Amino acid sequence: GEDVEQSLFLSVREGDSSVINCTYTDSSSTYLYWYKQEPGAGLQLLTYIFSNMDMKQDQRLTVLLNKKDKHLSLRIADTQTGDSAIYFCAETMGAQKLVFGQGTRLTINP
Amino acid sequence: NAGVTQTPKFQVLKTGQSMTLQCAQDMNHEYMSWYRQDPGMGLRLIHYSVGAGITDQGEVPNGYNVSRSTTEDFPLRLLSAAPSQTSVYFCASRRGGADTQYFGPGTRLTVL
Numbered sequence: 001g002e003d004v005e006q007s008l009f010l011s012v013r014e015g016d017s018s019v020i021n022c023t024y025t026d027s028s029s030t031y032l033y034w035y036k037q038e039p040g041a042g043l044q045l046l047t048y049i050f051s052n053m054d055m056k057q058d059q060r061l062t063v064l065l066n067k068k069d070k071h072l073s074l075r076i077a078d079t080q081t082g083d084s085a086i087y088f089c090a091e092t093m094g095a096q097k098l099v100f101g102q103g104t105r106l107t108i109n110p
Numbered sequence: 111n112a113g114v115t116q117t118p119k120f121q122v123l124k125t126g127q128s129m130t131l132q133c134a135q136d137m138n139h140e141y142m143s144w145y146r147q148d149p150g151m152g153l154r155l156i157h158y159s160v161g162a163g164i165t166d167q168g169e170v171p172n173g174y175n176v177s178r179s180t181t182e183d184f185p186l187r188l189l190s191a192a193p194s195q196t197s198v199y200f201c202a203s204r205r206g207g208a209d210t211q212y213f214g215p216g217t218r219l220t221v222l
């Protein structure tokens with residue numbers, strides 16, 4: 001079945017690292033994505049990883065992929081107040097569509 | 111490029127009314143999709159299109175119609191609005207296949 005699971009909430013202190021986790025079900029997914037949604041806005045692509053990779057780093061963002069466990073994570077280093085948002089992971093399901101998780105609301109505490 | 115544009119940004123309907131949510135993109139993308147976003151449920155695919163003249167159903171198509179007469183436009187029609195269709199609707203487009211998907215700013219729809 002098509003299922004992407006995320007925890008709904010994460011709270012971290014400013015300056016700490018945030019780790020947002022996601023599990024997916026389709027082992028044939030070609031790409032896995034992380035999107036960011038700020039209040040009242042659409043979804044903005046943050047980063048993506050090919051299924052044949054284990055890790056991808058892009059400035060403060062690190063994506064880890066464990067294909068055996070079908071587990072994807074997004075680490076945000078030195079979390080800032082501007083990182084407050086909802087983060088969605090998504091997997092490709094065939095060539096036609098993306099399947100999204102429920103989204104994780106990241107809250108930054110001063 | 112304007113990217114993906116959606117109109118209106120906000121809409122309130124009464125039960126039984128019909129309306130069309132507009133979506134346009136100027137990136138010459140073949141793939142376009144409509145999603146609805148509800149609290150705690152992420153984004154669910156309503157309908158999608160892989161090119162002009164071609165549409166197909168997504169996960170939650172009931173109560174919605176689409177058409178794709180041009181590459182640029184992909185309107186979503188609610189034939190007889192119901193309170194269960196209260197949601198935020200996002201249109202998205204991408205060049206093809208697993209390419210990066212670009213989202214519009216969304217339409218917030220309330221059905222009373």
